Structures are given as structure tokens and as C-alpha cells.
Amino acid sequence: MSFTNLVGIFLAAILTENYILVKFFGICPFLGVSKKLNTALGMSAAVTFVMVLATAVTWPIYTYLLVPNELDYLQTIVFILVIAGLVQLVEIVMKKYMPPLYNALGIYLPLITTNCAVLGVTMLVLDKGASDASFGYVASLVNAFGAGIGFLVAMIMFAGVRERLENCDIPKSLQGLPITLVAAALVACSFLGFSGIVDKLLV
């Protein structure tokens, strides 16, 4: 796996395979935490961190524990278990050594436990590895990091859109969540424009 390939994987995870706007994972934090720019940033940083860490742990578990024992059907349960444990561990460590960051992230940190984007990243990366033998551990980690950055990009873009929506005269029937979903759909459409751009790098 060459360096160009890794860059391709990284960019693909951000743009063409954006886990929020293309694959529609993690819509809950996307809508819930994107109201303000600074909370969106904090949430994205935490998600990126947990995505990379979760992939770093679940990939070996799947490859060296589940597959040899023909237990790959257990991946959902095991992955949720591991991710939940990891998030708790991160929380404990953060509380001890990084209290300012812990206070800033607050409730978002435990929320990541149930974030399907994190589970999606760890599970979909295994499908890629199954179809392409060269897609190994390092590639999975790069993919997870890219997915996190993609989450960040989506959150920041949408936080900007929502801050502008605040000052708009919106018809009563569309106020609140409806107009937010319409805006989310339009932002997602814009990401269609990226499809096909990065695929060339991957070949």
C-alpha cells in the first residue's frame, strides 16, 4: 500500500464517502450539536479521536479473534461492547489529565458511545478489507481518521448554514427541525459533486 493510496483513502473518507453527508451515519449529533460552531468543533474532535481509537482496537479483535473462530457474525455486539468501554476509558483518562477538555466536551463524550458513525467506520472498513486484501491495518486507521475529519467538515459547514438560518424569515410550518432537514439535504446534495474525483487516486 503506497503513500498515494493512503492519501487517496484519506481524501475519499472525507469527500466521496463522507460518513454523514454521503452515507448518512451519525445524523443525530449532526443535527443535535451543529447549532454552534464551537460545540460542533469539540464534538468532531472527540468523534475523530474515538473513531481512530476504536478502529485501532476492533480491527485486531475482528481479524485475530473473531475470524479464526468463525465468529464474524458477532462483530456488531463485540464492537459495541468495545466502543462503549473505550469511550468510558477515554472519559476517565480525560477527567484526570485534561479537565478543561473534559468540561468542554461534557455530555458529548458519553454520547459518542451510541454514535452509529463510529460503529459504521469500524464495520465498513472490514468490508473493504474483505474485498481488497491490501487494505490492511494502517489503511483502516487512515480511513478512520479521514472519516473523523469528514465528520468535522460536515459539522462545521452545517453549523455555518444553521447560524445563517437563525436570522431567516422561515415559514411557520417549516421552523425548527423541518428547515434543518431541508438544509441538510441540500448540503448532502453538494457532496455528490465529489463522487468520482478521488476514485482515480485509489486505482
Added chain:
Amino acid sequence: MSGILTAVVLVVAIGLIVGLVLAVASILMAVPVDEKAVAIEEQLPGANCGACGFSGCSGYAAALSKGEAKLGLCSVGGQAVADAIAPIIGADSVETIPQTAVVHCNGSDDNTSKGMRYQGIESCLAATQLYAGMGDCSYGCIGFGDCMKACEYNAITVCNGVAAVNSNLCRACGACVKACPKGLIRIEPKKPHAVVKCSNCDKGALTRKSCKVGCIGCMKCVKVCENGAVKVENFHAIIDPDKCTGCGKCAEGCPQSIIEMMFV
């Protein structure tokens, strides 16, 4: 059968390992919790309004337990909360004067008129962006009720084009003070004192044209006050509620009748 067995064993093993790691981590990395702060926070109302000057109830509780903050800053809880917290931090309770929000404008539709017709978003903040609002007086209450929307206790109503505070419902959290784009609302003690119901910074002649009950800055109240509580700044009178004794002499002498005696 063995398939199920290995599956169960594997999941249980992973669960145990994760649990064990978490248990060890929580012991090794335990952060001492300030029990005093927790006890204080239970007494606080939990409104997280920030009226005390801290980020929220937990912030105030933490500062109290460390002795960095004074008792009685919680205007929402008032005397009851100050009394409840005093034994926890081992201090004597202080007497808190309940406070309330006061609107410093009396420009109702009867007293002033709208110079413009406004068809934009019905919010004071938005209306202020356009030529400082549609009223003749560019300093007065706009009347779309941004303060009313900000109030969590339903203490503010917009009545005849001007906001009015029901001081029985007001908890002095200060949300309306932040919400008013004209800065007309102040938090003042609930004791007998005089209030100037105008914030117009124009000269007297201009003020008179825009509003029937505007302060023209004639200084009569300043001269009549025995306690030095009144001053005129930017062509309107301001009364310091802490110095005011509520004698009412300024209200008697006011030619525009804009000084109102409150809580007498």
C-alpha cells in the same frame, strides 16, 4: 454446540476485560469529588441562568465551596437558598434583598408614536438593525418582546407597546437584560425607590418631540435629592437604587412625571 460456547466465552471474556480495565482505571484515576460543592449544588435552584456571575449553578457551587464567592448571589433562589447554603460552608447567612428587573421606558403607544411602518421579522433585535427601530424615539422600547421570549418565568408582558415586568414573578436572572437590544432593563433591588422611566439620550427639545413622557434632563430631580442618588447623564436622569431612600421628592418635582415610585 461448541460454536455457541466459544461465542459466549469470547463475548464474556471481552466484557470482563473491558470491565476490569475500566474498574482499575476508575480507581487509579479517581478524581477527588468536592462533596461540599455537590451538597451546595443540590440546594441551588438549578436554573443555570448565570445571574450570580458564574457559568452556572455548578460553577457557583464550586466557587462557594472554595470560599471564592459570596453567599446570596443567587437571585433566583433568594433568601431561602442563602439560608440553606450557609450551614454547609459554615458561614452566617447574609440578608439578601430580593431583586427584580425594571424597564426604564414608558413609551407606550399613548405616549409616543411609530414613525415608520415595519414589516420585517417580529423581533426587537431585527427591528433595531433598521434605523434603530420604527418608533419616534430611537432609545425606547420596541415592543416585539425579545425580553418576554427570553423570560423563563413568564414575568414580562408587552402591554400597549411597552414591556412591563411583573415583579412578583421576576427572579432577577437577568436574561431579559441581555435580550433587550436597547439596554432598557436593569436589575434593581425590591425596596422602595424611585425609577426614571426613560432612557432617551437626546437633548430635551428633541425628546419632547418624540415622546410625551421623555426625560428632558432639566436637573430638577438632581437638585431636590438629599442623598445624591440622582445624576443626569446623556440628557436623562439616572437614579442609583442603593442610595435612594424612597422619599419621593424627585417624583413630585418632575415636570414630565416620568419618575415612578416603586415598591412603596
